[in-house]
Amino acid sequence: MTGCRIYNSGNVTERMDALKKPVTLHDIAREAGVSFNTVSRALNDKPDVSEETKRRVLEVARRLDYRPNRLARGLRQRRTATIGVVVADLANPFFAEVVEGIDRVCTARGYGLVLANTEEDPARELAAVHSLVERQVDGVLLAPTQRDLASLHYLVKRGVPFSLLARFFKDFAAQAVINDDREGARLAVAHLLSRGHRRILFLNGPPYNSSALLRLEGYRLAHAEAGLPVDETLILTTNARMDGGETAVANALRNKLSFTAVFCFSDYVAFGALRALRRAGCRIPADVAVMGYDDVAFAELVNPPLSTVRIAKTRLGATAAQILLARIEGAETKGGETLITLPPELVVREST
Amino acid sequence: MTGCRIYNSGNVTERMDALKKPVTLHDIAREAGVSFNTVSRALNDKPDVSEETKRRVLEVARRLDYRPNRLARGLRQRRTATIGVVVADLANPFFAEVVEGIDRVCTARGYGLVLANTEEDPARELAAVHSLVERQVDGVLLAPTQRDLASLHYLVKRGVPFSLLARFFKDFAAQAVINDDREGARLAVAHLLSRGHRRILFLNGPPYNSSALLRLEGYRLAHAEAGLPVDETLILTTNARMDGGETAVANALRNKLSFTAVFCFSDYVAFGALRALRRAGCRIPADVAVMGYDDVAFAELVNPPLSTVRIAKTRLGATAAQILLARIEGAETKGGETLITLPPELVVREST
DNA sequence: CTGTTAGCGCCTTCAC
DNA sequence: GTGAAGGCGCTAACAG
Numbered sequence: 001m002t003g004c005r006i007y008n009s010g011n012v013t014e015r016m017d018a019l020k021k022p023v024t025l026h027d028i029a030r031e032a033g034v035s036f037n038t039v040s041r042a043l044n045d046k047p048d049v050s051e052e053t054k055r056r057v058l059e060v061a062r063r064l065d066y067r068p069n070r071l072a073r074g075l076r077q078r079r080t081a082t083i084g085v086v087v088a089d090l091a092n093p094f095f096a097e098v099v100e101g102i103d104r105v106c107t108a109r110g111y112g113l114v115l116a117n118t119e120e121d122p123a124r125e126l127a128a129v130h131s132l133v134e135r136q137v138d139g140v141l142l143a144p145t146q147r148d149l150a151s152l153h154y155l156v157k158r159g160v161p162f163s164l165l166a167r168f169f170k171d172f173a174a175q176a177v178i179n180d181d182r183e184g185a186r187l188a189v190a191h192l193l194s195r196g197h198r199r200i201l202f203l204n205g206p207p208y209n210s211s212a213l214l215r216l217e218g219y220r221l222a223h224a225e226a227g228l229p230v231d232e233t234l235i236l237t238t239n240a241r242m243d244g245g246e247t248a249v250a251n252a253l254r255n256k257l258s259f260t261a262v263f264c265f266s267d268y269v270a271f272g273a274l275r276a277l278r279r280a281g282c283r284i285p286a287d288v289a290v291m292g293y294d295d296v297a298f299a300e301l302v303n304p305p306l307s308t309v310r311i312a313k314t315r316l317g318a319t320a321a322q323i324l325l326a327r328i329e330g331a332e333t334k335g336g337e338t339l340i341t342l343p344p345e346l347v348v349r350e351s352t
Numbered sequence: 353m354t355g356c357r358i359y360n361s362g363n364v365t366e367r368m369d370a371l372k373k374p375v376t377l378h379d380i381a382r383e384a385g386v387s388f389n390t391v392s393r394a395l396n397d398k399p400d401v402s403e404e405t406k407r408r409v410l411e412v413a414r415r416l417d418y419r420p421n422r423l424a425r426g427l428r429q430r431r432t433a434t435i436g437v438v439v440a441d442l443a444n445p446f447f448a449e450v451v452e453g454i455d456r457v458c459t460a461r462g463y464g465l466v467l468a469n470t471e472e473d474p475a476r477e478l479a480a481v482h483s484l485v486e487r488q489v490d491g492v493l494l495a496p497t498q499r500d501l502a503s504l505h506y507l508v509k510r511g512v513p514f515s516l517l518a519r520f521f522k523d524f525a526a527q528a529v530i531n532d533d534r535e536g537a538r539l540a541v542a543h544l545l546s547r548g549h550r551r552i553l554f555l556n557g558p559p560y561n562s563s564a565l566l567r568l569e570g571y572r573l574a575h576a577e578a579g580l581p582v583d584e585t586l587i588l589t590t591n592a593r594m595d596g597g598e599t600a601v602a603n604a605l606r607n608k609l610s611f612t613a614v615f616c617f618s619d620y621v622a623f624g625a626l627r628a629l630r631r632a633g634c635r636i637p638a639d640v641a642v643m644g645y646d647d648v649a650f651a652e653l654v655n656p657p658l659s660t661v662r663i664a665k666t667r668l669g670a671t672a673a674q675i676l677l678a679r680i681e682g683a684e685t686k687g688g689e690t691l692i693t694l695p696p697e698l699v700v701r702e703s704t
Numbered sequence: 705c706t707g708t709t710a711g712c713g714c715c716t717t718c719a720c
Numbered sequence: 721g722t723g724a725a726g727g728c729g730c731t732a733a734c735a736g
Contacts, residue, residue: 022510024713035723040715048721065509070486071427072713075728080423082466082487091452091649096442103442103469112483114434115467117455131464134422135434157417158374242649271653297443297594301623303655376729387707392731400705424729427712 023064032060043068074136082112083324084132084140086151087165088120089241092268093296094313095143098165101317102141109325111138120240122147126154133158139324141165141317146208163324166316167210173337175327177320181211184309184344185218185263186225188291191307191346192261193226197289201259203248203269205240212237212265215293219263233257240265245272253280260288261352267292267299267308274302274351289352295345305349312342375416384412395420426488434464435676436484436492438503439517440472441593444620445648446665447495450517453669454493461677463490472592474499478506485510491676493517493669498560515676518668519562525689527679529672533563536661536696537570537615538577540643543659543698544613545578549641553611555600555621557592564589564617567645571615585609592617597624605632612640613704619644619651619660626654626703641704647697657701664694 025043029036034053041049042057043066074080085102087095099115106113114137116128122145129151132140140155140162149172155162164176192200202219205212216235223230236252238244245264252259253276262277264270270292274284282288284304292299295310319340377395381388386405393401394409395418426432437454439447451467458465466489468480474497481503484492492507492514501524507514516528544552554571557564568587575582588604590596597616604611605628614629616622622644626636634640636656644651647662671692 022713026713036713037715037724038722041722044715050721053721067482067486069427069488069713071423071432071488072728073715075421075423075427075730076713076715078728090442090448090455091445093443093445093448096445096448100443100469103467107469112487113467115465117452117459130419134419135464136421136423271650274653298623298650298653301626301650301654303653303657305655374729377731378729388729389708389731390706393706396731402705405705421729424712425731427714428729428731430712 022069023066024069025066028057028060028064028066031064032057078136079138079328080136081110082114082135082137083321083328084114084116084129084135084137084142086116086118086125086128086132086140086142086144088118088143088145090115090117092241092266093298094266094268094294094311097296097313098143098317101314101319102321103317104314105318105321105325111325118143118145120145122150126151129154133160139163139328141320141324143167144169146210161324161327163320163327165320166311168339169210175320175323175338177316177323177340177342179211179311179316180341180344181214182218182221184293184311184346185215186222187218187344187346188263188293188307188309189219189222190225191348192263192289192291192352193222193228195261195289195352197261198228199231199234199259199261201249201252201257201262202235203238203245203262203264203273204235205265205269206237209240215265234259238265238269240269242268242272242275245269245274246276247272249273249276250280261285261290262288263291265293267294267296267306270306270308271298271302274306278303285350285352291352295347299347300349304351307349307352308347310345310347316342374421375418376421377418380409380412380416380418383416384409430488431490432488433462434466434487434489435673435680436466436468436481436487436489436494438468438470438477438480438484438492438494438496440470440495440497442467442469444593444618445650446618446620446646446663449648449665450495450669453666453671454673455669456666457670457673457677463677470495470497472497474502478503481506485512491515491680493672493676495519496521498562513676513679515672515679517672518663520691521562527672527675527690529668529675529692529694531563531663531668532693532696533566534570534573536645536663536698537567538574539570539696539698540615540645540659540661541571541574542577543700544615544641544643544704545574545580547613547641547704549613550580551583551586551611551613553601553604553609553614554587555590555597555614555616555625556587557617557621558589561592567617586611590617590621592621594620594624594627597621598628599624601625601628602632613637613642614640615643617645619646619648619658622658622660623650623654626658630655637702637704643704647699651699652701656703659701659704660699662697662699668694 025036025039028039039057042054118125125145143165168176236248238248292306292308295308299306299308377388377391380391391409394406470477477497495517520528588600590600644658644660647660651658651660
């Protein structure tokens with residue numbers, strides 16, 4: 001609080017201006033005895049300025065603790081060194097880890113992050129994108145709800161570069177970093193089948209979600225490869241949250257659906273499924289086996305440790321950030337599609 | 353991609369300007385046949401403008417899909433309708449849930465969030481605060497590393513309102529929303545003592561952390577109330593992450609430290625402890641009981657379900673956001689200290 | 705009720 | 721090498 005106190009001795013006005021207007025280029029210019037844009041050049045390390053004045057300017061700037069106003073700079077330069085990140089649900093550790101990867105590369109390269117949450121609501125997604133564009137972010141990283149293309153259309157219309165996180169569109173060319181969901185699901189289901197399971201409940205995500213679609217293909221493929229039929233009644237749609245898994249399993253149980261294993265859209269969903277199963281007195285994996293997807297940090301800690309499919313989550317985020325920054329800093333116009341697919345990895349623990 | 357395609361028919365320049373400069377007040381003004389600040393007034397719903405022109409302006413704005421440039425607005429108004437959030441670790445579900453609470457009230461009141469991660473590194477904390485101030489955020493919500501006061505001093509010097517999340521300083525007056533850590537720890541340890549445990553390993557956080565300090569007091573208090581001595585060798589310091597709990601327990605076991613229960617600084621730490629214990633073949637709670645703190649969503653899912661102390665996490669975040677916004681929108685200068693303490697709640701599950 | 709004027713703080717172009 | 725204008729897009733004063 002020392003900086004707040006107003007001393008009677010000395011120049012009171014001097015003392016107070018810590019609270020008032022921040023120091024600007026003009027203040028430095030006056031103090032250093034040069035014009036205010038010489039200061040600008042010195043601070044930005046531009047060529048046309050003598051070593052001597054540059055030194056003096058930097059010294060004064062440091063003494064006055066100058067901080068550039070990024071709004072002004074952004075307004076002038078048309079770039080803000082910030083990127084917008086739109087995810088579905090921060091409470092889901094999957095996204096938290098993806099954001100960590102994003103944060104790592106962005107911070108390292110001097111970019112700030114503006115975060116927004118959609119809760120899988122397309123209206124919130126569009127609102128978030130609008131808000132980010134209004135804030136003049138240099139680019140957007142987005143896990144789209146996929147209910148519609150409104151937010152993406154808006155981004156291309158405004159010429160804002162973006163990359164998709166973990167999801168992509170078949171009929172809309174865009175950069176995206178995804179996981180090989182079809183293969184991951186195939187691995188998971190093949191594992192379950194190899195353990196002798198024949199009735200595998202599939203708690204999938206919503207059909208407009210590209211991961212859900214591909215994982216369904218993987219589910220079918222694994223069955224086909226084993227020469228086994230698929231019972232369509234075992235394929236359920238859930239929201240991608242814990243409560244989704246919980247209610248889906250509770251319903252399945254109540255409806256006397258018969259199954260010996262459940263494959264979940266995500267670990268997060270699987271956690272809910274575990275809870276419902278446990279509550280119903282099922283032993284895992286003796287009565288029913290459970291598989292998740294993502295390999296979130298907590299997957300190995302739950303009871304029993306969850307078998308799952310690992311996605312390199314921080315790498316996914318980091319990669320998406322890298323290709324986005326490359327596009328931002330390279331040729332602005334180089335739109336085009338780049339689909340980077342990360343390999344999934346089967347992780348067998350004790351729930352299967 | 354439709355908006356991207358350039359048609360040969362029609363006015364090509366017209367078609368392309370979707371990619372070029374965004375529409376501004378001037379564009380609307382020209383189109384609507386009024387002056388550009390009449391547009392401003394109409395859009396901001398200012399009193400001095402006729403219903404008729406307002407209607408027309410709004411119509412044109414909507415047709416052109418106008419979005420205000422928030423940099424320009426912020427520069428002019430000296431407020432940006434964004435608040436900065438600085439947390440220690442997004443991978444820790446505790447912070448993820450706190451941020452959810454913050455997000456909820458901020459989004460509802462039209463504020464955006466700029467997020468930064470410190471990883472408990474004071475240098476990163478200071479850098480984050482600098483960056484936020486440069487971006488002219490209207491206020492900051494901060495979980496300080498507490499290693500020093502540099503970032504807080506900077507905020508008061510610049511006159512940026514802020515509130516502290518979950519931590520506070522004894523010798524530095526500031527708004528903060530915290531949990532009653534002393535009481536929470538007392539409840540937890542009393543519970544353990546009542547179960548007959550006499551040698552309770554305490555995996556505390558670092559001593560500069562206010563929660564760690566108070567929880568230590570609670571630990572001692574519970575012992576005192578029971579008329580029991582405290583064995584100082586049972587009090588360990590860990591970083592506040594999963595790996596901290598894991599290595600601390602591993603070391604304790606290797607050093608043949610004798611204990612029948614372990615009380616952890618957080619659920620996150622407890623998860624690590626569980627892992628180490630399990631690896632060493634300990635049965636929980638038969639061989640050693642484990643308690644966490646926070647009651648994170650996953651606490652009830654781990655093996656065995658974790659006894660812990662509940663903090664109202666989203667409420668903590670939401671409350672902090674509310675008092676911050678109140679200060680921002682109310683009298684700017686009303687600094688002062690407000691310490692809001694949320695009550696903890698003992699949650700007994702199967703790990704004790 | 706509406707238009708004109710003047711910046712917010714910074715960077716860029718163009719003179720000197 | 722340095723300084724003097726001009727303007728990014730917007731809002732807030734003051735005229736009319």
